[in-house]
Amino acid sequence: MAISTTAGHAPHEHGKPTGLWRWLAATNHKDIGSMYLWFSFTMFLSGGVMALCIRAELFQPGLQFFQPELFNQLTTLHGLVMVFGAIMPAFTGLANWLLPLMIGAPDMAFARMNNWSFWLLPPAALLLLISFFVPGGAAAAGWTLYAPLATQMGMGMDLTIFAIHILGVSSIMGSINIIVTILNLRAPGMTMMKMPMFAWASLITAYLIIAVMPVLAGVVTMVLTDRHFGTHFFNAAGGGDPVMYQHIFWFFGHPEVYIMALPAFGIVSHIIPTFSRKPLFGYTSMVYATSSIAVLSFMVWAHHMFTTGMPATAQLFFMYATMLIAVPTGVKVFNWIGTMWQGAMSFETPMLFAVGFVCLFTVGGLSGVTLSVAAVDIQLQDTYYVVAHFHYVLVAGALFSLFAAIYYWFPKMTGKMYSEPLGKFHFWWSMIWFNVTFFPMHFLGLAGMPRRIPDYALQFTDFNRIASIGAFCFGLGQLIFLYNMLRSIRHGQAAPHKPWEGAETLEWQIPTPAPYHSFVEAPHVEAGDNGVIHSMTGGAHH
Amino acid sequence: MAESSRADNRVLLLKLGVIACVMFAFAWALIPLYRVICEVTGINQLVKADAPAPAVAASDLAVTAAPVRLRFDATVQAGLPWQVRPLVGQMAAPRGEFVRVDYEITNASNREVTGQAVPRYLPAAAGNYVKKLECFCFRQQVFKPGETRRFPVVFVIDRAMPADIGEITLAYSVFDVPGQGAS
Numbered sequence: 001m002a003i004s005t006t007a008g009h010a011p012h013e014h015g016k017p018t019g020l021w022r023w024l025a026a027t028n029h030k031d032i033g034s035m036y037l038w039f040s041f042t043m044f045l046s047g048g049v050m051a052l053c054i055r056a057e058l059f060q061p062g063l064q065f066f067q068p069e070l071f072n073q074l075t076t077l078h079g080l081v082m083v084f085g086a087i088m089p090a091f092t093g094l095a096n097w098l099l100p101l102m103i104g105a106p107d108m109a110f111a112r113m114n115n116w117s118f119w120l121l122p123p124a125a126l127l128l129l130i131s132f133f134v135p136g137g138a139a140a141a142g143w144t145l146y147a148p149l150a151t152q153m154g155m156g157m158d159l160t161i162f163a164i165h166i167l168g169v170s171s172i173m174g175s176i177n178i179i180v181t182i183l184n185l186r187a188p189g190m191t192m193m194k195m196p197m198f199a200w201a202s203l204i205t206a207y208l209i210i211a212v213m214p215v216l217a218g219v220v221t222m223v224l225t226d227r228h229f230g231t232h233f234f235n236a237a238g239g240g241d242p243v244m245y246q247h248i249f250w251f252f253g254h255p256e257v258y259i260m261a262l263p264a265f266g267i268v269s270h271i272i273p274t275f276s277r278k279p280l281f282g283y284t285s286m287v288y289a290t291s292s293i294a295v296l297s298f299m300v301w302a303h304h305m306f307t308t309g310m311p312a313t314a315q316l317f318f319m320y321a322t323m324l325i326a327v328p329t330g331v332k333v334f335n336w337i338g339t340m341w342q343g344a345m346s347f348e349t350p351m352l353f354a355v356g357f358v359c360l361f362t363v364g365g366l367s368g369v370t371l372s373v374a375a376v377d378i379q380l381q382d383t384y385y386v387v388a389h390f391h392y393v394l395v396a397g398a399l400f401s402l403f404a405a406i407y408y409w410f411p412k413m414t415g416k417m418y419s420e421p422l423g424k425f426h427f428w429w430s431m432i433w434f435n436v437t438f439f440p441m442h443f444l445g446l447a448g449m450p451r452r453i454p455d456y457a458l459q460f461t462d463f464n465r466i467a468s469i470g471a472f473c474f475g476l477g478q479l480i481f482l483y484n485m486l487r488s489i490r491h492g493q494a495a496p497h498k499p500w501e502g503a504e505t506l507e508w509q510i511p512t513p514a515p516y517h518s519f520v521e522a523p524h525v526e527a528g529d530n531g532v533i534h535s536m537t538g539g540a541h542h
Numbered sequence: 543m544a545e546s547s548r549a550d551n552r553v554l555l556l557k558l559g560v561i562a563c564v565m566f567a568f569a570w571a572l573i574p575l576y577r578v579i580c581e582v583t584g585i586n587q588l589v590k591a592d593a594p595a596p597a598v599a600a601s602d603l604a605v606t607a608a609p610v611r612l613r614f615d616a617t618v619q620a621g622l623p624w625q626v627r628p629l630v631g632q633m634a635a636p637r638g639e640f641v642r643v644d645y646e647i648t649n650a651s652n653r654e655v656t657g658q659a660v661p662r663y664l665p666a667a668a669g670n671y672v673k674k675l676e677c678f679c680f681r682q683q684v685f686k687p688g689e690t691r692r693f694p695v696v697f698v699i700d701r702a703m704p705a706d707i708g709e710i711t712l713a714y715s716v717f718d719v720p721g722q723g724a725s
């Protein structure tokens with residue numbers, strides 16, 4: 001028994017708490033994980049509504065629904081809500097749910113801190129959402145909150161800054177919990193170089209969060225003092241430098257990109273071996289590729305700033321460093337394909353999303369390499385090409401991997417099977433309309449349509465219409481997922497102990513649904529690469 | 543095992559917390575760090591100092607004698623209750639002669655305010671050739687409540703200015719000097 005904060009109680013002394021208190025005072029990693037996931041899905045829907053507002057306005061040129069001020073607030077909040085409210089908490093939630101099961105720990109290392117890291121999220125989300133209704137409206141500087149725009153706006157900006165502070169504290173605490181759990185609570189036999197890829201990805205991501213979220217907190221604090229306390233960090237008239245904001249922001253911002261991508265890599269590295277019925281190809285190289293992506297992510301931030309007038313030496317450095325990231329990423333894609341190669345593949349919903357992830361993430365990676373070329377980027381900076389690029393890696397990348405994960409672990413979490421036909425329908429529907437939405441944006445960007453504008457020149461109309469239609473269909477399709485989940489939790493068929501033939505990691509060795517207090521006694525395992533369990537002894541549950 | 547591993551967890555928690563705090567401090571340290579790195583390596587010297595301008599031959603002067611179009615502008619930092627405006631928005635001025643333009647500054651609040659103006663030139667290269675003899679930007683200006691004053695700005699445009707600069711914008715940014723109100 002190694003959890004520090006349930007001191008005084010052996011876990012079997014208390015059963016499953018009931019009512020509201022179970023959730024408010026939750027210390028059980030499964031309860032907290034579920035809350036994270038529901039919270040992030042709620043934020044996903046609210047960010048999605050904002051996205052549909054944006055696409056509705058862009059359906060045709062001219063101003064139809066929103067004035068430019070509100071349009072800018074919508075693009076800003078869509079970005080912030082999706083990044084900090086949907087994607088990041090969803091990965092933290094999955095880590096909460098799955099890490100203790102994967103490494104044979106009874107719970108997360110600091111169960112009360114875990115409760116606090118979750119319950120900081122709803123107030124922060126409220127701050128973001130109510131900022132629409134304060135005088136001056138929500139922050140409208142883009143999710144990057146560039147100075148000097150960010151130093152000039154109304155109180156919506158202050159609410160945003162506070163929300164970011166709170167979200168930062170929450171994700172730092174969540175990350176500390178993940179790191180301590182992985183480093184200190186692994187079951188005997190589960191060594192670091194045998195650990196499943198999702199655990200590795202979560203560990204590295206957690207380190208990234210601890211390293212860069214404080215930098216974001218620092219830079220928004222500087223914006224706050226510029227706004228209210230007479231400092232001039234980013235005010236040129238007072239001797240400051242607005243470009244400095246971009247340098248500090250992107251020192252956070254680029255590792256942040258990998259904070260949203262690495263856990264996705266981890267998830268896919270579980271699902272592809274399972275449904276290919278083969279061990280993961282090149283496990284060790286996967287671990288090193290993930291680590292080197294994390295290290296490289298600190299050296300490329302200024303590729304977001306090629307048009308700020310950087311010296312040519314710096315442009316060249318950041319260009320080559322950025323291209324270098326394609327190498328470990330390529331290793332990963334190669335390994336996933338190598339895993340599938342000659343495997344006995346079957347295409348259940350999780351596998352469909354995982355294969356869709358590999359295809360579309362590669363497209364997003366390719367446009368990323370295109371953008372890394374400094375000379376090309378000058379043309380493409382702040383156009384829809386960039387919008388297409390990061391939606392390929394964030395929607396088809398992070399979001400698809402999350403859907404894959406939910407479908408994959410849903411039986412273990414709930415004890416019920418989801419509806420496979422609905423799941424497949426959800427995949428194909430999302431796959432088609434995602435591409436209809438975002439692929440034309442490449443063309444718009446190449447033709448020179450700038451991002452973050454409510455109105456555009458007439459020649460961009462056709463592609464914008466296609467994108468808007470795609471977006472509405474894609475958005476509606478996510479309700480299929482919601483319906484499938486709600487219905488399956490209540491009426492789904494009982495799931496077998498191990499619903500996937502090729503699933504060999506530790507979480508599939510315990511009963512279904514996962515017992516409320518799993519691994520109260522650590523099991524002894526004999527594990528192979530990627531956490532494949534050869535044999536397990538001990539490991540009691542309550 | 544429980545006790546020792548709990549202590550281990552605490553130690554690790556503390557170490558990771560320290561990393562987070564150090565990174566918060568690092569964000570602030572980046573501001574001087576960038577300056578130092580750019581100074582030491584010189585990578586940010588986008589505008590290299592040219593060799594001293596050669597003495598201008600009399601024949602060249604005819605070429606460059608075309609008058610320069612001047613625009614005047616002023617912006618005030620948000621929150622500073624001043625109104626600053628040039629009395630003429632633009633003018634044409636010959637090179638090598640005194641130019642005088644008047645700025646009117648009003649303190650629109652009912653308190654005493656100290657301000658400092660910082661000039662900017664567009665194109666930036668023109669800055670080296672505008673020789674100011676008199677300017678309110680030379681020192682901090684104290685304004686009584688509701689006070690309005692006019693300031694002359696007197697300068698000469700150097701004849702050595704390259705001929706391709708045909709237009710100069712002189713823009714002042716005015717910001718307040720906190721804590722100097724009663725000086």
